[in-house]
Amino acid sequence: MSNASTQIKPAKRDGVRSLSALAVFVAILCALPMIAVFLAAISGGTQTVQHLAQTVLGDYARTTLALVLLVAFGTFSIGVGAAWLVTMTRFPGVRFFEVALVLPLAFPAYVLAYAYTHVLDHPGVVQSSLRAMMDWGPRDYWFPEIRSLGGAACMLVLVLYPYVYLLARAAFVQQSGSTFLAARALGSSPWVAFFKVSLPLARPAIAGGVLLTVMETIADFGTVAYFGVQTFATGIYTSWFSLFDRVGAAQLALCLLGFALLLAMLERLQRGNARYHDPARQSREAPIATLKGWQAAAAITLCGLPVLLGAVLPVIVLFSMGLGSEQNLLSARYLGFIQNSAKLATVAALVTVGAAISIGFLQRMRGGRMAQSAAYIARLGYAVPGGVIAVGLLVPFAAFDNALDAWMRDTFDISTGLLITGSIWLLVIAYMVRFLAAALGAYEGGQAMVHVNMDAASRSLGQGPIGTLRRVHLPILTPSLLTALLIVFVDVMKELPATLIMRPFNFDTLAVQAYQLASDERLEGAAVPSLVIVAMGLLPVILICRQVGRRP
CATH class of the missing domain: 1.10.3720.10 (MetI-like)
Structure with missing residues (x-):
């Protein structure tokens, strides 16, 4: 019996440590755009601020x-x-x-x-x-x-x-x-x-x-x-x-x-x-x-x-x-737009829901000031516009890429270029920061249905935090997780400012294609990708409508 208990405690401790590290990492990523925007703004001095105040700031x-x-x-x-x-x-x-x-x-x-x-x-x-x-x-x-x-x-x-x-x-x-x-x-x-x-x-x-x-x-x-x-x-x-x-x-x-x-x-x-x-x-x-x-x-x-x-x-x-x-939805070009949009939305939904699980489950298992602070910072992203998140992520990562490239040139005479800036993964991080609050809300809504006695029973059977999450919570929370995935998927499909600013070169999505065609006054062409975006958006709305239609 003593051997069993000594095996369980490290597992529990390691599981909590892993969750804590992941939650802190996610919270840092969520806070990074706001910190970077603040530092970049105050480092520019007052000349630009005065010029903005005299020209466009009041109108904006x-x-x-x-x-x-x-x-x-x-x-x-x-x-x-x-x-x-x-x-x-x-x-x-x-x-x-x-x-x-x-x-x-x-x-x-x-x-x-x-x-x-x-x-x-x-x-x-x-x-x-x-x-x-x-x-x-x-x-x-x-x-x-x-x-x-x-x-x-x-x-x-x-x-x-x-x-x-x-x-x-x-x-x-x-x-x-x-x-x-x-x-x-x-x-x-x-x-x-x-x-x-x-x-x-x-x-x-x-x-x-x-x-x-x-x-x-x-x-x-x-x-x-x-x-x-x-x-x-x-x-x-x-x-x-x-x-x-x-x-x-x-x-x-x-x-x-x-x-x-x-x-x-x-x-x-x-x-x-x-x-x-x-x-x-x-x-x-x-x-x-x-x-x-x-x-x-x-x-x-x-x-x-x-x-x-x-x-x-x-x-x-x-x-x-x-x-x-004259837009052909079945052409290779449009299939590429659809593939790019679906790829971004799928990866971003998985990453965002995974981050929501780590923060939400840590709140339940450990609580405390750290878990509460991580959850609060994660929710702030929904109040931050996509353009702000884009600027806040590009500034520090562009500085990191440029510093790394300069060091590699001086040390090894090799140019690394921009490794992170302009990559899909940086865009996925922006989506995660923007929509993590929605995924966290859906996860916490489902988690409220999991009684605390289930956690106690899982611990008594020798399961650590990760085992409890995998074998108890996730099977029960499957509907809530699917809802969260679908909501984030559609939100990413519709997101425009962050995608316009941060997308890799030659990597256009349906939203970007619709915006570019409309900017060129080709509204008939913009209707085709717009209809696809709407069709994608109807999926979670239909689920919401089913819930609305159920009278208490």
Whole structure:
């Protein structure tokens, strides 16, 4: 018996040490872009900062803030309104809409931008038809400009409101009907009861969803770049590639990083402080109102417009554009784009989920300040835009490559070139940093279902941490892990700024191909890779829709 115990303890200790080392390594990789951006920004002196402040910094800040406010208001209005209607009322088609309202989540905002520009721009079918029917000249009428700040906000609202909708719907479903009925009994109308009772109870979930859409907005590059809207994201790319000003790009990235981290802190504070306790939550279901007549028609319209504008119409437009293009999806060139995209997404998903497992399992097995700190740093990546991560990784690794090359030249007269910078693996690290929070959330959600007694039973049978993970946790967590893999896979397929900045030479993906064709005003050609990206994005959305469709 003593021999058995002496064999188990080193295994447990080695397993924890291995997990700790891996978790610390992942946390360092996640923190590296933020540290590198900060050091690169302060090392450039104040001359570049003063020049940016006198020229573009104010415009970038105002435009980014205006875009954030518009998207926050739009996603809040659509997401909360639709969630309340499908949860608390009944009208024809409600079961269809509660699922269909999630579909726009599969679309990148820049794909919608291509579709609506093709339809609403000056040579598009809408304005062309108006001029033909009314016999108008180009200056005889006014039409909203799609390539504008408002147009970019509309595209982002249409694809991001499902985040607010999903969280708000879950909050409304879990609320008790007792508080709502009490407000009605005190003379409040349904609308007053909603604003004074139901909405405050759901505030933490709604605020979390809105802040998530805001972080996605400041990280967006494809939409604002195509519409010519000058934000921090476009400024970073322009400084890096067009002006070749690395210090300027780092200082702009630091400004955007500070704003993103401020939002992450706000989200954490509101989630940690806002708690509502309802001991009667399960005692009575919330009252369901049946809508008829004009009220039912209004509900169908309000729920149908986001689905029509955010999913149905873009697919029809992109499909018609793709039929008229000269792009051959089965050509060797396009198969190469698909292969590159699938390869990157698959490797990044595996690496990211593996990192999430190491951090999540270490939190469970060991806990403590180190494990909690590693998990917190890992979650910060989702608040950091892809362009910031790209700059933050390229700066230190380019310096390392250049130093190594210089040393090899001086010592052995051999040039090593750029070993890490411009490689696929550095791009995979950027994806891991960006999407680790999503994978960690899915893993921790499934891990909560594994009872602690299972860990104790595994230890009593002589299993160390690695054995417990392999033989107990992973088989139970298979559905959660598959969900995490799928979410990261699709997020990588849609990611544009980091891919544009960090991809190896002659290594284009579907997202890059769509962006380049659209930049050349070849929108029909851009529709083909855009449709493939959307098709890939529908896979996890269908899984989410299946969960949404299950009423508690």
